[in-house]
Amino acid sequence: MSTSTHPDPSRPRVLVLGAGYAGLMAALRAADAAAVTVVAPTDAFTERVRQHERAAGRPGAALPLAPLLARRAVTHVRASATGIDTARRTVTTDDGGVHHYDRLVYALGSRTRGVAGGHDGRVFTAETAAALDARLAEGSGRVVVVGGGATGVETAAELAGRPGWTVGLTTAGVVGPSLSPRGRTHVRTVLDRLGVDVTQGVAVAPGDVDADVVVWTASLAASTGLAADAGLQVGADGRLVVDAFLRSASHPDVYAAGDAAAAWSPAAGPLRMACATALPTGTRAGRNVAAELAGREPAPLRFRYHVQCLSLGRDDGLVQQVGPDDTPGGVVVTGRVAALLKEQVVRSTVRALRLAAR
Numbered sequence: 001m002s003t004s005t006h007p008d009p010s011r012p013r014v015l016v017l018g019a020g021y022a023g024l025m026a027a028l029r030a031a032d033a034a035a036v037t038v039v040a041p042t043d044a045f046t047e048r049v050r051q052h053e054r055a056a057g058r059p060g061a062a063l064p065l066a067p068l069l070a071r072r073a074v075t076h077v078r079a080s081a082t083g084i085d086t087a088r089r090t091v092t093t094d095d096g097g098v099h100h101y102d103r104l105v106y107a108l109g110s111r112t113r114g115v116a117g118g119h120d121g122r123v124f125t126a127e128t129a130a131a132l133d134a135r136l137a138e139g140s141g142r143v144v145v146v147g148g149g150a151t152g153v154e155t156a157a158e159l160a161g162r163p164g165w166t167v168g169l170t171t172a173g174v175v176g177p178s179l180s181p182r183g184r185t186h187v188r189t190v191l192d193r194l195g196v197d198v199t200q201g202v203a204v205a206p207g208d209v210d211a212d213v214v215v216w217t218a219s220l221a222a223s224t225g226l227a228a229d230a231g232l233q234v235g236a237d238g239r240l241v242v243d244a245f246l247r248s249a250s251h252p253d254v255y256a257a258g259d260a261a262a263a264w265s266p267a268a269g270p271l272r273m274a275c276a277t278a279l280p281t282g283t284r285a286g287r288n289v290a291a292e293l294a295g296r297e298p299a300p301l302r303f304r305y306h307v308q309c310l311s312l313g314r315d316d317g318l319v320q321q322v323g324p325d326d327t328p329g330g331v332v333v334t335g336r337v338a339a340l341l342k343e344q345v346v347r348s349t350v351r352a353l354r355l356a357a358r
């Protein structure tokens with residue numbers, strides 16, 4: 001059993017649930033003014049934006065939490081949160097621990113929607129990327145990726161090089177719905193070149209897909225069950241309703257960030273689930289917690305989109321210029337240059353976390 005004992009009991013206590021992009025950033029920023037504890041089940045940060053690479057056999061780059069957190073004296077409880085008591089301001093964990101907080105940051109991210117149980121062992125998701133890699137390594141046949149959004153496209157392109165497997169992509173809509181016509185054309189051209197056969201406009205259920213292996217990427221659900229059970233206000237989209245400062249609309253001593261929060265900004269409108277939004281919302285939530293506890297005014301989230309980046313295998317990609325609200329513009333960069341840019345963007349997320357730890 002654990003309790004969140006912190007080296008400095010005289011400081012206010014901030015508990016951060018989740019050690020993804022948003023939770024880590026919030027924890028490192030809140031440490032300016034508080035004794036911060038992160039609750040997360042593993043000792044390493046998962047670079048979720050590389051899970052399609054992991055599925056394609058590339059080793060995941062595990063970033064150990066301990067050195068990152070130690071530099072800001074943030075404590076880690078290695079456990080999963082199981083309950084929140086907003087009246088007592090406590091969180092329970094699956095190791096029997098009870099952790100008190102003055103401020104809570106809820107950053108439990110999201111999971112692939114609608115495929116619990118793995119459907120005959122044929123269906124995999126980004127969360128089971130390592131198991132998918134092992135399955136693809138042991139045989140050959142046909143793998144179909146379901147979902148035409150960024151995750152589906154990146155996954156299909158990455159798996160296309162996998163020896164012994166033919167790759168298909170099926171989507172109920174079109175491939176790359178958030179891209180400009182030029183961007184979509186490039187994605188289709190590269191998928192054709194890689195031998196990925198694409199079916200558009202066909203909705204399927206996991207059990208219906210004619211394939212040896214199915215990779216389900218169709219949509220994400222925010223991990224807000226714990227919040228809802230605790231009585232925190234959750235919107236129709238399943239995400240925590242927050243104000244401009246990222247405080248829960250129903251419980252202002254709880255902040256939320258990343259995929260779990262229905263964050264918005266004047267320039268961007270409602271933010272989509274993305275690493276690109278998790279880092280800035282985590283930063284803002286952490287800074288606001290620190291400001292509030294230090295008696296300063298919190299600041300509203302200011303965010304605007306600049307680009308969307310897609311990897312299309314290791315040798316091609318797409319960088320799509322977008323307006324402040326994510327509307328695609330006319331400028332696209334493609335080919336190897338775009339692949340290199342995308343790789344730099346992914347590396348910059350880890351660099352941002354390392355910088356925040358200093």
Ligand SMILES: Cc1cc2nc3c(=O)[nH]c(=O)nc-3n(C[C@H](O)[C@H](O)[C@H](O)COP(=O)(O)OP(=O)(O)OC[C@H]3O[C@@H](n4cnc5c(N)ncnc54)[C@H](O)[C@@H]3O)c2cc1C
Pocket residue numbers: 017018019020021022023039040041042048049050051052079080081082107108109110126151154223257258259260273274275276277278309
């Ligand atoms: C294959 C793939 C590619 C992607 N590519 C991109 C991209 O190129 N660009 C982009 O912007 N976005 C991309 N995304 C989306 C991006 O990964 C997510 O939006 C981002 O990870 C959200 O960050 P987060 O911190 O909110 O949540 P997560 O990264 O999901 O982190 C949530 C954390 O909460 C922890 N947790 C969960 N439950 C509990 C619990 N009960 N107790 C304690 N801890 C718990 C988890 O272990 C994890 O540490 C991609 C996603 C996938 C799957």
